[in-house]
Amino acid sequence: xxRILCVSRHAPYQTSHANDALDAVLAAGAxxxxxxxxxxxxxxxxxxxxxxxxxxxxxxxxxxxCALALYGIENIFVHEPSLQGRLLTRDSLCLDNVQLLTNKExxxxxxxxxxxxxx
Amino acid sequence: MPMKYxxxxxxxxxxxxxxxxxxxxxxxxxxxxxxxxRIFFYADGVHNASMLVTPPQDEQNLPADWSNFIxxxxxxxxxxxxxxxxxxxxxxxxxxxxxxxxxxxSAAFSLSGLGQLIAATASSDRTITFGA
Amino acid sequence: xxxxHTVNKSPFQDNSLAxxxxxxxxxxxxxxIEDGAYGASQSSxxxxxxxxxxxxGTRIYVLENDVRARGLQLLLDGIELTDYQGFVQLxxxxxxxxxxx
Numbered sequence: 001x002x003r004i005l006c007v008s009r010h011a012p013y014q015t016s017h018a019n020d021a022l023d024a025v026l027a028a029g030a031x032x033x034x035x036x037x038x039x040x041x042x043x044x045x046x047x048x049x050x051x052x053x054x055x056x057x058x059x060x061x062x063x064x065x066c067a068l069a070l071y072g073i074e075n076i077f078v079h080e081p082s083l084q085g086r087l088l089t090r091d092s093l094c095l096d097n098v099q100l101l102t103n104k105e106x107x108x109x110x111x112x113x114x115x116x117x118x119x
Numbered sequence: 120m121p122m123k124y125x126x127x128x129x130x131x132x133x134x135x136x137x138x139x140x141x142x143x144x145x146x147x148x149x150x151x152x153x154x155x156x157r158i159f160f161y162a163d164g165v166h167n168a169s170m171l172v173t174p175p176q177d178e179q180n181l182p183a184d185w186s187n188f189i190x191x192x193x194x195x196x197x198x199x200x201x202x203x204x205x206x207x208x209x210x211x212x213x214x215x216x217x218x219x220x221x222x223x224x225s226a227a228f229s230l231s232g233l234g235q236l237i238a239a240t241a242s243s244d245r246t247i248t249f250g251a
Numbered sequence: 252x253x254x255x256h257t258v259n260k261s262p263f264q265d266n267s268l269a270x271x272x273x274x275x276x277x278x279x280x281x282x283x284i285e286d287g288a289y290g291a292s293q294s295s296x297x298x299x300x301x302x303x304x305x306x307x308g309t310r311i312y313v314l315e316n317d318v319r320a321r322g323l324q325l326l327l328d329g330i331e332l333t334d335y336q337g338f339v340q341l342x343x344x345x346x347x348x349x350x351x352x
Binding site: 016027118119 | 127129161162163201202232233234236237238240241243245246248250
Binding site: 005009040081103106107110111114115118 | 266276
């Protein structure tokens with residue numbers, strides 16, 4: 001089985017990147033592929049609680065993030081320096097089963113996967 | 120050593136350079152005898168599959184160049200169906216399903232789901248994304 | 252195993268290059284493409300980090316077509332020019348490709 005890492009670097013609503021990344025991860029889950037999701041840079045904004053996307057005519061992306069567990073996707077990684085740079089803390093995230101990674105651990109993560117899907 | 124590649128195209132023919140870079144990369148891939156397992160057109164990349172794109176005659180017609188490349192090398196070119204429908208790209212099946220007045224998917228491409236991206240990635244040696 | 256990082260945004264506008272360089276491991280390579288080519292200029296906001304990685308032995312490349320198209324003249328010492336054929340070779344000699352955009 002090929003191990004795929006999906007790297008998601010964009011905030012949720014201005015572009016379709018964040019949603020496209022989650023759809024790809026969900027598709028991998030539906031096909032029983034071993035996939036991990038890394039949220040980094042602006043991608044960590046996807047984890048903010050109390051999003052109310054209908055204000056901009058969209059569906060809440062955080063709900064889709066929460067659905068990942070239902071599809072058996074458990075390897076969700078968050079780049080901790082990206083959180084810190086935006087004054088976000090672990091307690092303020094809409095998911096609690098995420099693994100926070102330092103720069104060093106993020107470098108090691110890239111080495112653990114065979115393929116990367118970049119968003 | 121020849122390898123199997125999946126190439127993901129995320130940029131529209133206009134608005135970014137990304138699709139152009141991806142096509143030049145694909146040409147170099149076949150020059151070096153690598154295999155294209157699949158080219159997957161996702162997000163705004165689906166616009167490359169429109170047969171209606173009509174740039175001025177003295178400019179490169181990128182969708183036409185993609186079609187020629189795909190047909191010349193018999194590459195599997197899949198357009199994400201969800202991304203395509205959202206952006207008004209459809210084949211005749213979808214045209215009749217949604218009762219639209221026209222279809223615009225070029226013959227070189229086929230519409231399918233994200234599973235085709237995952238399956239191609241899983242069976243390739245390399246996956247490369249051309250983001251926009 | 253190693254990763255090829257491609258960056259297609261100018262570091263004058265965007266933090267893609269800065270993030271990429273922060274997470275570049277020993278043995279990884281970086282290829283600047285499209286507007287990423289501006290990152291190779293001597294005035295690059297990431298010049299310090301690029302020079303430090305070059306000194307550690309990391310290979311940093313820039314796509315020559317993009318350099319020429321943009322009229323870039325003064326590039327940082329040590330950054331190597333490559334073409335689309337070289338791009339393919341880099342993609343085949345690294346196991347993963349991460350695109351920063």
